[in-house]
Amino acid sequence: MSIAAINARPVRLNTTQRLGSTSERPVLQLRSTQDDKKKILFVTSELTDLVKTGGLADVSAALPRALGDLHDVRVLIPGYAQVMKHAESIRIVGSVLSHGDLPSCRIGRLDMPDGLIIYVLICPELYDRDGLPYGDDQGRDWPDNPVRFARLCMAAADIAAGTAGIRWVPDLVHAHDWPTGLTPAYMHWRGLATPCVFTIHNLAYQGNIDMSLRRSLGIPLEACGPERMEFYGALSLLKAGIAYAQHVTTVSATYAKEITTSEFGCGMEGFLSLKARQGLLTGLLNGIDESWEPESCSYLVSPFSPNDWSGKQANAAHVRELFGLEQGSGPLFSVVSRLVHQKGIDLTIAIAETIVERGGQLAILGRGEPHIEDEVRRLAERFPGRVGAHIGFNETDARRLFAGSDFLLMPSRYEPCGLSQMYAQRFASLPIAHRTGGLADSIDDGVTGFLFNDATVESYRGAVERALYVHQNPKLLNAMRCRAMSGGFFWSHAIEPYDRLYQQLLGGRRHAIAVS
DSSP states (O other), rough: OHHHHHHHHHOOOOOOOSOOOOOOOOOOOOSTTTTTTOOOEESSSOOOBBOOOOOOHHHHHHHHHHHHGGGGEEEEEEEETTTTTGGEEEEEEEEEBTTTTTTOOOEEEETTSSSOOEEEEEOHHHHOOOOOBOOTTTTBTTTTTHHHHHHHHHHHHHHHOOOSSSSSOOSSSESSSGGGGGHHHHHHTTTTTOOEEESSSSSTOEEHHHHHGGTTTTOOOOGGGGTEETTEEEEEEHHHHHHHHHHHSSOOOHHHHHSSSSSSTTTOOHHHHHHHTTTOOOOOOOOTTTOOOTTTTTTTSOBBBTTTHHHHHHHHHHHHHTTOOOOOOEEEEESSSSGGGGGGGGHHHHHHHHHTTTTTTEEEEEEEHHHHHHHHHHHHSSSSEEEOOOOOOOOHHHHHHHHHHHHHEEOOOSSSSSSSSHHHHHOEEEEESOOOOHHHOOOOOOOTBBEEESSSSSHHHHHHHHHHHHTTTTHHHHHHHHHHHHHOBBHHHHSSHHHHHHHOOOOTTOOOOOOO
């Protein structure tokens, strides 16, 4: 069924009528009583199951599922073209009215096979277009992004207010990054008592818009001061989330401290320092889902374990063939990353010759800024058979790279959390990373990976030299691999701080959880 056909249908709120038939789906296993469960609405601009540009999508997909044992967590996401490919499984459950430049929309419900419930904001004029969530295939932002994401935020406020025609009304809303920053603001301006948590995944992306858009987006004049949304003469959607949420989190303890400094604060360090002094800013380290298991991951060429490394060798051979590298047993380095300045790709290009001279190889997977993509291509042309690059991304190749490589390169200039280093450690690839943000919090230097202190070629090369030394000592290499694999950065280990925060904001205490 086409998107146009969906939009043309009359809304029948709170019914079980589907746009297409679906089979019976299992529900998430519950470990608490129904009375214990709070209704939590996640608001996000991307979700790995449906559309992904980075780590936000992974967190938006994994954290609600991990919390599913404790709470009734549902997700609201725009109905991008990639999402509406599932139109036959979507049923209309609500609608929201127009407001200023924000058009009316329908709200559909999509039940994932494991029971996660996703609310889809259906508005073809805003979301049904080729490209990525934030821009076209050439990396240019959509000019109507302020309207597109303000519409998402106001829809979340409508659901929280119980005015979207959905019987399910959340007890708490959790909004993620700048595209959802207006969510707590709209809730506040509406006078809702429902608490809202706002998570900063990357402070550098702020959603700054012209002050002239205030009226069309329904932003009151009182929000335009420096203690609210104003940011150097513009309005910041990210700052709105920080200003109006009941609590602000970010994705690692180190990053929570870093963003209160001028080096990492992106101009908001004073505002964030105030939140920190008020006890309203917390760093909670992200996790990864349970599918990152080398003994059972279906993406891998061959499974492996610390008792049998032959499967890792099989994945390495596959990676070498896939990236046009010579077969051999030398150290295999990998990059799985967005190709942007933040990620320090230029630093990796600068030390690639050291890797090659020492008998190593490098495989790069990612997409990003066009000029950096071109530099990566030229690097592969310079070292044929020793450096290979694929511009793009897919989950299968990424997982096989983690599984096949000996070392993962992450020289990020800053890294709020990072997930790739966690994926790599689970798959026995030792990360080599700049000591910043979540990298510092999740890598034990010399034990589960290698950290370097300064985002410079010299400091980075020193860490690579240490890794090359370890590779020449198989017992030490395997010992570090085993320690890295046992790190266990799973969401199941990371959800307790979220639960405590939710309960604090809701003013209640959880009863003892009965484990089934």
